Amino acid sequence: MSQWIQLFRSGARTGWxxxxxxxxxxxxxxxxxxRTILQAVFFILISYAAGGSELAKFALIGNTMHAxxxxxxxxxxxxxxxxxxxxxxxxxxxxxxxxFPAMMGRSLAGYVEGLVRILLVLLILVPFFGxxxxxxxxxxxxxxxxxxxxxxxxxxxxxxxxxxPTRWGMLICNTIGYVMMLTGGVNFPVTxxxxxxxxxxxxxxxxxxxLAIRAVIDGASYADTSGLILNEIIIGLVYGALAWxxxxxxxxxxxxxxxxxxx
Amino acid sequence: xxNRLRSVLRVIAGSFTMQAKERATNQFFVGTLLVLxxxxxxLSVGTYLYGGKGNFGLYAVIGxxxxxxxxxxxxxxxxxxxxxxxxxxxxxxxxSPTPFPIILVGKSLSNAFASLISLVVTFATGLIAFRLELDxxxxxxxxxxxxxxxxxxxxxxxxxxxxxxxxxxAGDFMEAxxxxxxxxxxxxxPLTILxxxxxxxxxxxxxxxxxxxLGASAxxxxxxxxxxxLYLIGLSLAYLMIAQTLFKKVEYLVRRDGSMEVF
Amino acid sequence: MTAIKIENLGRIxxxxxxxxxxxxxxxxxxxxxxxxxxxxxxxxxxxxxGAGKTTLTRILSTVLLPSSxxxxxxxxxxxxxxxxxxxxxxxxxGGERGLYWRLSGxxxxxxxxxxxxxxxxxxxxxxPELLDLVGLTERADxxxxxxxxxxxxxxxxxxxxxNDPDVxxxxxxxxxxxxIAARELRAVILEMNKRGKTIFLTSHYMYEVxxxxxxxxxxxxxxxxxxDTPSAFKTMVADLEVVEIECREVSPEALARLRAHPRVxxxxxxxxxxxxxxxxxxxxxxxxxxEFVRILEGSQVQKxxxxxxxxxxxxxxxxxxxxxxx
Numbered sequence: 001m002s003q004w005i006q007l008f009r010s011g012a013r014t015g016w017x018x019x020x021x022x023x024x025x026x027x028x029x030x031x032x033x034x035r036t037i038l039q040a041v042f043f044i045l046i047s048y049a050a051g052g053s054e055l056a057k058f059a060l061i062g063n064t065m066h067a068x069x070x071x072x073x074x075x076x077x078x079x080x081x082x083x084x085x086x087x088x089x090x091x092x093x094x095x096x097x098x099x100f101p102a103m104m105g106r107s108l109a110g111y112v113e114g115l116v117r118i119l120l121v122l123l124i125l126v127p128f129f130g131x132x133x134x135x136x137x138x139x140x141x142x143x144x145x146x147x148x149x150x151x152x153x154x155x156x157x158x159x160x161x162x163x164x165p166t167r168w169g170m171l172i173c174n175t176i177g178y179v180m181m182l183t184g185g186v187n188f189p190v191t192x193x194x195x196x197x198x199x200x201x202x203x204x205x206x207x208x209x210x211l212a213i214r215a216v217i218d219g220a221s222y223a224d225t226s227g228l229i230l231n232e233i234i235i236g237l238v239y240g241a242l243a244w245x246x247x248x249x250x251x252x253x254x255x256x257x258x259x260x261x262x263x
Numbered sequence: 264x265x266n267r268l269r270s271v272l273r274v275i276a277g278s279f280t281m282q283a284k285e286r287a288t289n290q291f292f293v294g295t296l297l298v299l300x301x302x303x304x305x306l307s308v309g310t311y312l313y314g315g316k317g318n319f320g321l322y323a324v325i326g327x328x329x330x331x332x333x334x335x336x337x338x339x340x341x342x343x344x345x346x347x348x349x350x351x352x353x354x355x356x357x358x359s360p361t362p363f364p365i366i367l368v369g370k371s372l373s374n375a376f377a378s379l380i381s382l383v384v385t386f387a388t389g390l391i392a393f394r395l396e397l398d399x400x401x402x403x404x405x406x407x408x409x410x411x412x413x414x415x416x417x418x419x420x421x422x423x424x425x426x427x428x429x430x431x432x433a434g435d436f437m438e439a440x441x442x443x444x445x446x447x448x449x450x451x452x453p454l455t456i457l458x459x460x461x462x463x464x465x466x467x468x469x470x471x472x473x474x475x476x477l478g479a480s481a482x483x484x485x486x487x488x489x490x491x492x493l494y495l496i497g498l499s500l501a502y503l504m505i506a507q508t509l510f511k512k513v514e515y516l517v518r519r520d521g522s523m524e525v526f
Numbered sequence: 527m528t529a530i531k532i533e534n535l536g537r538i539x540x541x542x543x544x545x546x547x548x549x550x551x552x553x554x555x556x557x558x559x560x561x562x563x564x565x566x567x568x569x570x571x572x573x574x575x576g577a578g579k580t581t582l583t584r585i586l587s588t589v590l591l592p593s594s595x596x597x598x599x600x601x602x603x604x605x606x607x608x609x610x611x612x613x614x615x616x617x618x619x620g621g622e623r624g625l626y627w628r629l630s631g632x633x634x635x636x637x638x639x640x641x642x643x644x645x646x647x648x649x650x651x652x653x654p655e656l657l658d659l660v661g662l663t664e665r666a667d668x669x670x671x672x673x674x675x676x677x678x679x680x681x682x683x684x685x686x687x688x689n690d691p692d693v694x695x696x697x698x699x700x701x702x703x704x705x706i707a708a709r710e711l712r713a714v715i716l717e718m719n720k721r722g723k724t725i726f727l728t729s730h731y732m733y734e735v736x737x738x739x740x741x742x743x744x745x746x747x748x749x750x751x752x753x754d755t756p757s758a759f760k761t762m763v764a765d766l767e768v769v770e771i772e773c774r775e776v777s778p779e780a781l782a783r784l785r786a787h788p789r790v791x792x793x794x795x796x797x798x799x800x801x802x803x804x805x806x807x808x809x810x811x812x813x814x815x816x817e818f819v820r821i822l823e824g825s826q827v828q829k830x831x832x833x834x835x836x837x838x839x840x841x842x843x844x845x846x847x848x849x850x851x852x
Contacts, residue, residue, distance in 0.1 A: 003643060010640030014629060021628040021669070031439040038442035042451070046307055046323075049452035050314030059310075087623025090589045091685075095641040096612035102641060171290040171298065178302045187306060192313035194392055197305065258539060258581070258590045 004101040011105020015079065019109045036067050036117050037124055044129065047187050055188060057131045061217065062186030062210060064121045068114035068145070069152040069184075069206045070177040075110030076156025077163070077173035079103065080247065084164060093251055100244070107153060114149045133217065140216050140225070147229055148209025151236025152180070155205050157243035164250050180204050185211070205239065208232040271365055278369030292377070295334040300381040303327040304388040307451050312393065321397050324389040325477050326450035331381025332413070333444060333470050335374045336420045371420050375413040382409075400482025408480050408488055411495040412473030418502035419469040425510040450474055469498060527601045529693055529724040530563035530586060534595035537581050555581040557748045559595070563726060563741075565692075568719040570739030570756075571728040572841070578748040579728035580619070583697040586726065587617040599693055613642060616691035618682045620698035627671040631662055631681045634670060635688055642689035649688070656684040660714055676707030683714060693724045700734060712738060732837040746845050756837055763835040763843055766791055767811035771804045772829040773822055783821050789814050794842060801828070807839060 022032075040063035047059035080103070083089045092099055126133055159176055163169035183190060183201030190198045201207045212220075212228040307323035389395040399405045423440075445451065447461060448470035454462070465471045472495050479488035537556040556578045563569045571579050584590035586597055588608045597604045602611040626634055632653065639649040657663045660680035670678065679699060686694055696715065700708040715738060719725050729735050735742050736756045743753040752759065776795065784806065785793050791807040802825075808814055812832055819827055 006643075006646065007640055010637055014626065014633065014637045017629045017633055018626065035439050035442065038446065042442045042446050043306070045446065045456060046310050046451045047314070049456055050311045050316050050319065052314075055310075055314055086626060087621075088626065090584070090619060091617075091624060091638065092641070094587055094589050094612055094615075094617060095638070096609065097641045097643055099641075168290045168293075171294040174294060175298050175302070178299065178306075182302055182305055182309070188310045188313040190309075192309045193305065197392075255589065256591050258584065 004098070007097055007101040008105040008108075011102035012108040013105075014102075015106035015109040018082070018106075019113065033120065036071075036120060040064070040067055040121055040125060041128075043181075043187050044125070051188070053129075056129060058189075058214075059187045060125055060129055060131050061133075061214060062181075062184075064118055064125070065145070065148065065206060065210050065213060066181050066184070066186045067117045067121050068149050069180060071117055072110055072114040072149050072153045073156040073159065073177050073180070074170075074173050075113065076107055076153045077160035077169060079106045079110065080157060080160030080164065081169045089251075089254060093255055099251075103157075107157070111149060111153055114153075115145060118145055118149075135219060136213075136217050140222065141213055144209055144212045144216065144225065144229060144232075147232050147236070148206055148212075151205035151209070151232050151239065154236045154238075154240035154243055158239050158246060161243050161246040161250060164247075180206055183207065203235070205232065205235050208235065274365055275369035275372070278366050279373040292335065296331055296378060296380045297384055299334070300327050300331040300384040301388050303330055304385045305392060308389060308393050308395065317395075320389060320393060320395040321481055322478060322483050323451060324385045324395065324397060325382075325481065325483075326474065327388075328382035328385040329412075329450050329470060329474050329477070330445060331385070332375070332378040332416060332473075333450075334441070335378035335381070336371065336416045337423070337440065337444075367421055367424050368417065371417040371424070372413075375417050378413070379409075398482070399480065401480045401488060404488040404492070405477060405480035408473070408476035408492055408495075411492050411499070412469070412476060415469040415473060415495045415499040415502065418499040418506065421506040422502050422509060425506050425513050444468060444470060447471070448474060467498075469495070469502070472498060527565070528562050528598070529565045529567065529600060530561065530569075530726060531598045532559050532561040532582075532586075532595070533597070535559040535582075535585065535592050535597050536594040537578075537585060537590070538593045554748050556585075556592075559745075559748075559750055561743060561750065561753065563724065565724055566719075566722055567741065568715070568725045568727065568739050570735035570742045571726070571745060572730065572732070572735050572742050573728075573745035574730060574845070577745045579730075579745060580697050582745070583617070583619070583695050583726070583728055587615060587695045588612055589617075613689055614691055615693045615695065616686035616689060617695040618686040618697065618699055620679070620701040622675060622678050625670050625678060625681060625685075628669060630667045630669055631673070631677075631684075632657065632666040634681060635685050638685050639688045644689055652688065652690065656687055659687075659717065660684045661710065674707075676703050676711070679703060679707070679711060680714070683711070687718065691723070693726065694718065696725060696727045698728055698730070700729070700731070708734075732841055736837045744841065744844060751844055759840050760835065760837055763807065763840045765809050766807045766835050766839070766843075767809070768833050768835050768839055769804075769806040769808060769811040769815060769818065770829075770831050770833065771806065771818060771822065771827060772801060773804070774801050774826040774828070776802050776804070776822065776825045780822055780825060784818065787814070787817070787821070792843060805839075805842075807835070807843065 040060070043063055044056050044059045048056035051058075083092055122133075125131075155176065156173060159173045160169065163172045166172075179200065181187070182193070183197055183204060184207040185201065190201055208228045208231040212225040212232070215225050215228070304324055304327040307327055308320050311317065311319040311323055386397055389397055446457070447465045448468045449457070449465065450470060454465055454471070457465070472491055475484060475486065476488050476491040476495060478484040479486045479491055535556060536554070536558060539553045539555055541551050541553065559582065571582065573579050581590065585592050586599055586604060588604050588611060591605055599611055600614055604611065626637070629637070635653050635656065636649065639653065644652070654663070657666045660683055662677060662680055662684065665673070665677065670681065673681065683696075683699065686696070699715070700711050703711065712734065715725060715727065719738075727735070727738065739756060741753065741755050742759055744751045744759075781793065781795065784790060784804070787808075789808050789810060791809065793807075794805045796803045796805075804822075806818065815830060815832075819830065
């Protein structure tokens with residue numbers, strides 16, 4: 001167990017250093033924060049043009065959640081793909097340690113940044129659009145955010161593991177991020193979409209978590225949201241297990257075929 | 264004079280085909296021209312349908328296509344310069360007897376024409392997914408406006424491309440510039456919902472007028488499309504002049520500071 | 527117990543070409559390799575590019591599975607006993623990849639120390655020692671992206687030693703380094719061997735193997751052509767002298783007559799900007815020089831020297847000229 005903690009800590013340090021390089025004042029203020037905020041603003045404005053301030057508020061809440069989820073899907077995918085980009089895969093295969101806790105640790109920084117994005121969007125955009133979110137019980141909402149970003153992370157790992165032998169990793173995880181926006185009820189309730197597309201939302205992370213957050217704003221009790229949260233957890237666990245299977249499989253294939261470099 | 268013109272055209276043609284070959288295997292392009300246009304159409308049209316403004320469908324379809332056109336264009340200026348810098352070929356291009364903007368023109372035009380795919384894709388999505396009636400009121404004006412839009416966006420891209428030579432973070436800036444441009448040029452919603460003080464900024468952006476010209480030709484806006492086309496021509500010429508001056512300055516700076524090799 | 531024991535080892539790679547009509551092609555990278563390396567030995571694997579050196583190193587370091595035969599390192603099977611074996615071996619694959627560029631050199635080693643389950647109290651002491659050994663102490667806290675190629679290679683070595691392995695695999699560790707950096711790296715390798723580590727080194731530089739290794743195996747096209755000490759290897763050509771003749775415009779007929787000469791073992795020719803350099807391996811070559819010059823009449827002979835054969839000459843004799851050039 002202490003070995004797992006050591007590996008997790010080590011992975012977390014490595015993951016953090018990897019992200020920290022990018023966190024200069026220029027990139028944070030000039031690129032990361034504006035990008036997060038302006039993407040949300042763009043979609044909120046479409047909702048405003050389509051349905052006035054009620055729909056804009058709906059989109060504000062949806063995009064708050066999606067900003068974090070989108071980021072974690074991409075970051076987790078990168079955590080896995082980084083091994084390929086840097087050529088460290090053979091060393092990962094040959095190390096005696098279980099890679100699982102190390103990779104979990106590596107993912108921590110991206111997860112935390114996802115949560116920070118939620119705060120950021122709330123702090124900047126709620127006053128900007130003059131939205132009334134006083135009914136949002138933060139104590140109730142926080143665990144929902146934690147769970148939802150985590151289950152989205154699991155999908156990110158799966159995306160990374162699947163795209164490992166291809167050159168399409170960034171396209172795949174970005175597409176997943178936007179599909180989640182479409183099917184998860186971010187900008188408008190999905191009822192306006194064709195039924196097939198609506199159905200996809202139910203098997204993706206975030207849809208349930210977002211419904212739970214909206215319920216909290218409408219004054220739901222802990223008991224009311226527990227079902228949705230449980231769904232979100234189950235979906236996250238399923239994607240996590242799938243990601244673990246696929247990545248293990250990739251490592252085994254790499255050891256058999258020697259295609260580690262060509263990945 | 265004629266010989267000179269001929270050699271310039273040859274360079275443009277050469278870089279045009281180079282770029283076309285590169286594009287086919289590039290995930291950014293497949294994402295930008297195929298995947299994202301579909302998702303953005305579904306997102307925006309879905310929002311308007313839910314908000315009860317189905318008559319905005321065509322507007323959103325054109326807007327989603329224009330986003331693809333713009334992405335492809337910005338990609339040219341940002342990623343190409345960044346790619347050439349990484350590959351160490353940027354200094355060779357700058358040192359070659361052909362002025363750098365001319366090389367960029369070929370690449371940009373190539374991308375601009377390819378980006379028409381995204382309009383085809385968004386129209387198809389609108390027709391298939393939502394069964395929208397997509398009637399273009401003035402087809403002749405629409406086609407002319409489309410051509411002029413592509414040209415003016417290419418010229419605008421040249422202005423950006425020249426400045427991208429100076430920075431190693433061209434890609435980051437490019438992505439950060441994405442949503443502000445979408446918002447300011449009103450691709451997905453009427454500009455009237457933006458604060459009035461943003462208008463001057465909107466009015467110097469090629470996508471604003473391109474979108475307006477297409478909207479007017481389609482009969483969505485009451486303006487005369489041909490008048491807006493004239494404005495687009497003027498705007499393109501202005502961009503070209505700015506790009507040329509800017510590039511001379513940039514070339515001087517790059518040679519003085521030797522910043523091409525540092526990245 | 528032997529450090530490395532390889533029995534009838536083989537490895538075949540399958541590649542497919544074409545997208546619609548797929549054709550499978552099998553490439554034999556290693557065939558029937560047998561080899562024993564003793565503990566504490568510095569063993570060199572010499573061969574041209576594509577000979578199978580990297581494949582063998584990867585199999586021995588548990589990263590790749592063999593197709594046939596078996597291999598043991600420290601008495602443990604490289605396919606089955608990975609759990610016990612991996613903590614006790616270290617490996618360095620040449621080139622610049624395999625490091626986290628955004629992390630400092632020290633952080634890179636620390637991360638791998640944790641992956642190799644090195645207890646914190648041990649790594650706290652060992653990491654500075656390793657940085658010192660490879661001469662990176664002063665720049666250990668800078669990000670790797672700013673390192674020169676030589677520094678990255680040294681960091682790789684330090685990384686490979688972080689678990690204090692009993693056996694260290696080095697795959698072309700000096701590739702792409704300038705002569706000074708390569709010499710520094712070779713000094714580190716010798717030092718590690720003095721400290722008792724078994725080292726399995728691959729290289730395609732003759733002098734490197736000559737300088738470092740106690741025994742050498744020459745591989746070519748996936749097979750071992752010879753295993754011996756560098757000096758024994760050189761005695762293969764001890765009875766030969768090498769006559770180097772620099773001249774211009776050597777005619778094919780003259781070259782053929784040289785090769786047919788009864789006292790010539792082999793002739794190789796290199797072109798340098800219009801001039802040719804002929805390397806003639808010949809027993810008792812000195813006496814034959816007048817005859818060689820007579821054959822080369824009309825070829826503007828400019829310089830003639832004789833020298834003792836080197837490992838490179840032995841290599842040429844063994845594998846032929848193509849092996850050296852590839």
